[in-house]
Amino acid sequence: MPDIIAMRTVPTHGGQLRQIAEQFVVPIHELLDFSASIYPDGPPAGVMEALNEAIHSPAILRDYPDLDLPELRMALGGYAAVPPVNILVANGVAPLIDATLSAIRSRSCLLPVPAFGEYRRILTKCAVEIHPYRLLPELDFRQDCEQLIGECQRHQCDTLLLTNPQNPSGITMSAQNMKDIVQRAAENKIRVLLDEAFIDFVPERSLSHDVLTLQNLTVFRSLTKFFSMAGLRVAYLIAPEHVVRVISCNLAHWPVSSVAAMAAKRATEDSKYITATILRNRQEREWLRAELLNLEMALFPGSANYLLFRLPEHLRSKSVWEHLIVDHRIVVRNCASFEGLDSSYMRVNVRNRADNELLIQALSSSLSHPD
Ligand SMILES: Cc1ncc(COP(=O)(O)O)c(C=O)c1O
Structure with a gap:
């Protein structure tokens, strides 16, 4: 049959x-x-309250959002333990990765698979050569630092796109092991784009804060999964300040609405x-x-x-x-x-x-x- x-x-x-x-x-x-x-x-109760406030305030709907979203970036910085200058906000992880690839002029990327399907679409759109690297189910999709770096060298990749926790496997690397990869990548002049869309469920494994010392690292985070806000479309990246400035030139202005920004701020402040x-x-x-x-x-x-x-x-x-x-x-x-x-x-x-x-x-x- x-x-x-x-x-x-x-x-x-x-x-x-x-x-x-x-x-x-x-x-x-x-x-x-x-x-x-x-x-x-x-989503957290504060998100619903923020949306309610927004619909009762015509000015929030009438006026443009702030170009720099300082209040939201301050809240996200408090949540992710990084200064606001290291944060850039947009309407999803995909547009942020897209803007980053253009900003860093990536030409060739190692992509461990299986992985989130959008990566291929964005890499292709940005004309980045893709080198898939097969992670094996019999090894629980585990990633080995030296093998990843060796594959990058073999294909002359300038970029390594990683996900922690991985999707779809859910396999999650310790922060130390991930840091080792980023450091070895730095020695080989490889940039690491690290998608932490699900890290909020295991925050002790995040490398967000390490962006302050690891200059070749850009971390992507999202409010979609953990804060149940897929419909509002809010994500952010964390990178060294000079990198944030360059990437922001590759993003459209006002990618996030005032309403979504208010809701996102409340969400990340809700420690309970x-x-x-x-x-x-x-x-x-x-x-x-x-x-x-x-x-x-x-x-x-x-x-x-x-x-x-x-x-x-x-x-x-x-x-x-x-x-x-x-x-x-x-x-x-x-x-x-x-x-x-x-x-x-x-x-x-x-x-x-x-x-x-x-x-x-x-x-x-x-x-x-x-x-
Ligand atoms: C690994 C990964 N990153 C990012 C996203 C999308 O995040 P966002 O809704 O912020 O664009 C997904 C959605 O499934 C995902 O699996």
């Missing part, structure tokens, strides 16, 4: 519920989304939300990990807010992904679109306990009735 998935369009991003609802002819409001890695219980979210995510992730292991999934040791697993051997050619949608209205991330993976790999967001139980029940029934 042919693999049904092969005949379907598999989304290239998580959270594409409208397309999935149309494709499988199911009501969109019935779908429970585990495919986008967004913390389910945000921050502490509770780290703890809650860790507890739920560990519960989900144990349940997935009970179902004999080949699980990778992720430490962000999602888990990557591979279906048991006898089910690898089956369309479990489709069954979950059609029979259970549950959408998980089919990993066929990730370089180096296929549809036997699935990534699931860590949601709250009630939702996670539904996922486990659905998976368990799909496994016992795979056809």
Whole structure:
């Protein structure tokens, strides 16, 4: 029997519920989304308050945002432990990476894969030669410093694009190991672009603060995942001051609305939300990990807010992904679109306990009735 998935369009991003609802002819409001890695219980209350204030103040909507967003950068600086002059804000990680590649005139980049699909699109758009470097599932997608540097040298890459925690694997390097890579890269005149979009779940592993001493490092962070603000579009980069100045010349003016800036400021000032979210995510992730292991999934040791697993051997050619949608209205991330993976790999967001139980029940029934 042919693999049904092969005949379907598999989304290239998580959270594409409208397309999935149309494709499988199911009501969109019935779908429970585990495919986008967004913390389910945000945004923080202060974000909703800021939005409320904004709609009652015509001036906020009428006037242009401040060109430099000093208040937001001050709040982000407090949150990430760096001075505001080292911060640049925009409407997503992709535009920030795009502006950085142009600013540093990158010509050739080593890209460990599997990785966030947008990287390829941005690198291609910026005419940067891409050298994919395959990370292996049998080694838990771990990255070795000397191998990465050796590959950069072999291909004469001037840029190394890393993600910590990795997406989709969730594998997270210690800050020290990451720092070693950045330092070895500096010795070889290689710039490191480090995407920390999920680092807020494991903040002790961030290199944000190290940007002050590591001149070849630019860190990218986002409010999308941890603060559940995907719809507002706020991200920022942290880089040495002179690099921030050059990159900002490659960004359009006013990339973030006043409303989004107000909401983002409140979010990063909410220390209660921050502490509770780290703890809650860790507890739920560990519960989900144990349940997935009970179902004999080949699980990778992720430490962000999602888990990557591979279906048991006898089910690898089956369309479990489709069954979950059609029979259970549950959408998980089919990993066929990730370089180096296929549809036997699935990534699931860590949601709250009630939702996670539904996922486990659905998976368990799909496994016992795979056809
Ligand atoms: C590794 C990684 N970086 C960045 C992003 C996007 O962040 P933003 O919403 O701030 O553009 C994603 C979204 O899935 C991601 O997986």
